[in-house]
Amino acid sequence: MNFFRRLLGLLLLALTGAAAAPTRPNILWLTSEDHGPHVGCYGDAFATTPTFDRLARMGLRYRRVWSGAPVCAPARTTLISGVYPAATGSEHMRSLVPYPRGQRMYPQFLRDAGYHCSNNAKTDYNLAEPGRVWDESSPRAHWRTRAPGQPFFAVFNSTKSHESQIRTRPHLFAHDPAGVRVPAYHPDTPEVRRDWAQYHDQVTAADADAARVLAELEADGLLEDTIIFHYADHGSGMPRNKRWAYNAGLQVPLVVVIPEKFRHLRPPEYQAGGVSDRLVGFVDFAPTLLNLLGMKPPAWMQGRAFLGPDLPPAAKFLHGYRARMDERIDLTRSVTDGRHVYIRNFMPHRPQGQYLDYMFQTPTTRVWRRLFDEGKLNAAQAAFWQPKPPEELYDLENDPDEVRNLADSPAHRSVLKTLREELRRHAHEIRDVSFLPEGEMHRRRAGGSPYDMAREPGRYPFERVFATAERASSLKPEATSKLLAALADADAAVRWWAAQGFLMRGPAAVRPVQAELRRALEDASPDVRIAVAEALAAHGDEPERLRALAVLVPLADAGRNDVFTAVAALNALDLLEDKARPVAAGIQVLPADGPTPHARYQTYVPRLVESLLRRF
Numbered sequence: 360m361n362f363f364r365r366l367l368g369l370l371l372l373a374l375t376g377a378a379a380a381p382t383r384p385n386i387l388w389l390t391s392e393d394h395g396p397h398v399g400c401y402g403d404a405f406a407t408t409p410t411f412d413r414l415a416r417m418g419l420r421y422r423r424v425w426s427g428a429p430v431c432a433p434a435r436t437t438l439i440s441g442v443y444p445a446a447t448g449s450e451h452m453r454s455l456v457p458y459p460r461g462q463r464m465y466p467q468f469l470r471d472a473g474y475h476c477s478n479n480a481k482t483d484y485n486l487a488e489p490g491r492v493w494d495e496s497s498p499r500a501h502w503r504t505r506a507p508g509q510p511f512f513a514v515f516n517s518t519k520s521h522e523s524q525i526r527t528r529p530h531l532f533a534h535d536p537a538g539v540r541v542p543a544y545h546p547d548t549p550e551v552r553r554d555w556a557q558y559h560d561q562v563t564a565a566d567a568d569a570a571r572v573l574a575e576l577e578a579d580g581l582l583e584d585t586i587i588f589h590y591a592d593h594g595s596g597m598p599r600n601k602r603w604a605y606n607a608g609l610q611v612p613l614v615v616v617i618p619e620k621f622r623h624l625r626p627p628e629y630q631a632g633g634v635s636d637r638l639v640g641f642v643d644f645a646p647t648l649l650n651l652l653g654m655k656p657p658a659w660m661q662g663r664a665f666l667g668p669d670l671p672p673a674a675k676f677l678h679g680y681r682a683r684m685d686e687r688i689d690l691t692r693s694v695t696d697g698r699h700v701y702i703r704n705f706m707p708h709r710p711q712g713q714y715l716d717y718m719f720q721t722p723t724t725r726v727w728r729r730l731f732d733e734g735k736l737n738a739a740q741a742a743f744w745q746p747k748p749p750e751e752l753y754d755l756e757n758d759p760d761e762v763r764n765l766a767d768s769p770a771h772r773s774v775l776k777t778l779r780e781e782l783r784r785h786a787h788e789i790r791d792v793s794f795l796p797e798g799e800m801h802r803r804r805a806g807g808s809p810y811d812m813a814r815e816p817g818r819y820p821f822e823r824v825f826a827t828a829e830r831a832s833s834l835k836p837e838a839t840s841k842l843l844a845a846l847a848d849a850d851a852a853v854r855w856w857a858a859q860g861f862l863m864r865g866p867a868a869v870r871p872v873q874a875e876l877r878r879a880l881e882d883a884s885p886d887v888r889i890a891v892a893e894a895l896a897a898h899g900d901e902p903e904r905l906r907a908l909a910v911l912v913p914l915a916d917a918g919r920n921d922v923f924t925a926v927a928a929l930n931a932l933d934l935l936e937d938k939a940r941p942v943a944a945g946i947q948v949l950p951a952d953g954p955t956p957h958a959r960y961q962t963y964v965p966r967l968v969e970s971l972l973r974r975f
Contacts, residue, residue: 385586390516392519392521393596421635448804449809450793463489467491475494475511476495479499479515500513520596523596546736591612604679675781684715705828707832752775799852836864855886873900917953
């Protein structure tokens with residue numbers, strides 16, 4: 360079927376002839392990694408970004424764009440699919456799940472329409488590719504390999520601004536560390552200033568990569584035939600930006616240039632040097648591409664086109680996601696109306712700054728943590744290393760660094776209620792599968808895709824699971840009776856959230872129900888057993904702690920359990936810190952690896968085991 364679609368597209372191209380080619384725009388995506396709107400045209404006077412600024416003068420700059428996920432793999436998965444990763448089960452960092460039945464990646468639609476699709480060169484999707492996606496995907500991929508007269512879609516991605524590049528030493532600074540603006544959540548130290556200055560240097564280097572591609576486009580005489588997008592894949596690589604579902608981790612710069620001959624594809628607000636206040640998310644990019652080519656986006660795409668003819672109404676809200684980040688487990692959802700950001704932390708007991716090996720390679724992270732341990736941080740700086748509030752609300756207009764939480768402000772109750780209800784509505788609409796433990800999601804999908812599983816009757820009682828997750832993470836003491844009843848629910852995910860609720864509330868909630876939790880140590884679900892064991896080991900009396908630890912250590916054995924079970928149990932042991940010392944001997948002999956369903960999961964168990972061995 361795909362072969363015949365592509366053949367038809369090529370026949371139509373041949374019949375219309377080269378003379379008709381200008382009626383079909385080429386499309387060029389210039390992308391860069393790990394940087395937010397720290398560019399000149401967004402008002403950053405410290406930045407040096409002549410290419411971004413030139414394109415902004417030529418075209419339209421979007422003021423409020425969210426990547427959806429604050430880290431590369433799920434962000435790129437959103438782009439390539441046009442579906443929220445929280446709906447497909449693909450938001451966990453560097454994971455891999457089957458593609459939903461009947462859905463395709465956007466280049467497959469473009470190739471069927473006769474476009475040459477090239478990607479230079481990053482993919483990094485958390486969804487398994489449903490057949491051939493690109494005509495060429497490699498460091499050599501280029502529009503110049505297309506057939507004569509064939510329109511192209513080309514992606515050129517720069518890695519120069521990636522997180523790893525802001526800590527590479529030695530470094531010759533182009534931007535003076537003395538001139539950087541240190542955000543309110545970071546301590547103002549020489550290490551932090553150097554990292555922020557080097558970050559700006561690397562954004563300049565990525566900007567230069569885009570300039571080289573543009574020069575090739577102009578040399579080929581294609582500038583007036585090509586729609587150009589220039590954007591980044593999520594917020595900066597600095598800690599509390601990348602990986603966190605704040606505006607700082609999600610907002611990206613986006614400039615679009617549409618040549619005069621394609622003015623009919625411009626949105627109403629388009630003008631050279633103009634600014635759009637339309638809310639745009641990465642989930643909108645795939646339907647936008649199809650709309651630009653006159654193709655109706657399929658109903659399963661969850662975004663809205665923002666370019667091309669017959670545009671749908673603009674979204675009123677944008678949504679953000681955070682789940683497992685490499686080896687560390689968490690669950691956060693965020694939503695913005697463009698001015699306010701609402702964050703719902705479903706695991707408030709886990710601090711933002713859980714130890715993450717890759718993040719701690721950045722000097723800023725290490726000095727920030729050291730100053731916290733020494734008690735030398737103010738409240739805004741220390742919050743990163745402490746348990747999270749269940750709800751956060753920020754006013755970006757008056758607090759761009761998102762450090763003044765307005766969730767308890769009487770003056771903001773209406774905004775809080777609106778955004779909270781929108782977050783709930785959206786989770787229900789997409790049937791957010793990340794409210795299942797990752798291992799349970801894979802067991803429950805039974806060889807199919809999480810997306811399809813969540814839509815089959817009886818397989819995912821989302822409403823019951825989500826309600827328990829909200830109740831558990833609210834931290835309200837009066838919820839404990841309902842959580843205790845939920846420990847006996849027929850669904851394992853409901854029981855898991857009930858156990859998490861006791862863990863989150865501490866000794867005052869755990870001690871009175873130790874007998875009930877002890878019985879749950881024999882639950883059929885390994886995820887429930889782990890959550891219950893962590894609650895008892897953290898907050899139970901001494902006999903219960905020892906009993907719970909004896910359950911956790913065997914579950915942390917990656918040679919005897921699947922990688923998801925081992926990762927969950929190892930996280931629990933690591934967060935217990937010295938309370939896990941009675942089983943130090945068992946921890947010391949845990950295997951550092953085991954079988955995994957894909958190579959994308961292979962580094963997580965070794966990092967967690969290494970973290971535990973450093974302590975014991």
